[in-house]
Every structure is written in structure tokens, then in C-alpha cells.
Amino acid sequence: MKDYSKVDAAILQSIADRPSTLSGLSTQAWQEANALNASCGAMRVLDKRLQALRKKGAIHFNREWKLGAKP
Structure with missing residues (x-):
């Protein structure tokens, strides 16, 4: 099994800096x-x-990826 922790951290940091789409990461x-x-x-x-983080509730999508569960 692969360790995706570095990828997940980079994704979360990118979204925290500026909500974005897949191409904008x-x-x-x-x-x-x-x-x-x-x-x-x-x-x-x-x-x-992105889908794994969404299922965990760490991010949500509403025209762009954002941190946190869907409001």
C-alpha cells in the first residue's frame, strides 16, 4: 500500500492557500x-x-475545492 500523506498534505495546503479546481492545485x-x-x-x-479527502470530510466541492465538510 502506498503512502499518500505527502500528496494529501500538499493538496490540503494548496486548497488552504486558495480554493481551487483540479488544474489549479x-x-x-x-x-x-x-x-x-x-x-x-x-x-x-x-x-x-481529492475524492478520498472529500469522503473523509476534510474538503468539499462547490464550483471549487474548499477545506472542511460541506456546509
């Missing part, structure tokens, strides 16, 4: 995702982690 988040799994691509890794 920070370069650090993209680099961490790319380093994890180059075979399926960084976009797939980031998408999986």
Missing part, C-alpha cells in the same frame, strides 16, 4: 503525485486523493 501537489505513480499519471493520483 499547486505545483508541489502535482510533483508529489507524479513522483508516486508515473504509470497512470499525476492527474489520476490527484483525482483519487
Whole structure:
């Protein structure tokens, strides 16, 4: 099983700095995702982690990703 803690932290930091869409995530988040799994691509890794964080209640989506559970 892979450790996604660095990717998750980079995603949460990017969203905390500025709510954003998938393409608007920070370069650090993209680099961490790319380093994890180059075979399926960084976009797939980031998408999986965004959905996992959403299911945990750490973030929600309302036209852009934001921290916290859905209000």
C-alpha cells in the first residue's frame, strides 16, 4: 500500500492557500503525485486523493475545492 500523506498534505495546503479546481492545485501537489505513480499519471493520483479527502470530510466541492465538510 502506498503512502499518500505527502500528496494529501500538499493538496490540503494548496486548497488552504486558495480554493481551487483540479488544474489549479499547486505545483508541489502535482510533483508529489507524479513522483508516486508515473504509470497512470499525476492527474489520476490527484483525482483519487481529492475524492478520498472529500469522503473523509476534510474538503468539499462547490464550483471549487474548499477545506472542511460541506456546509
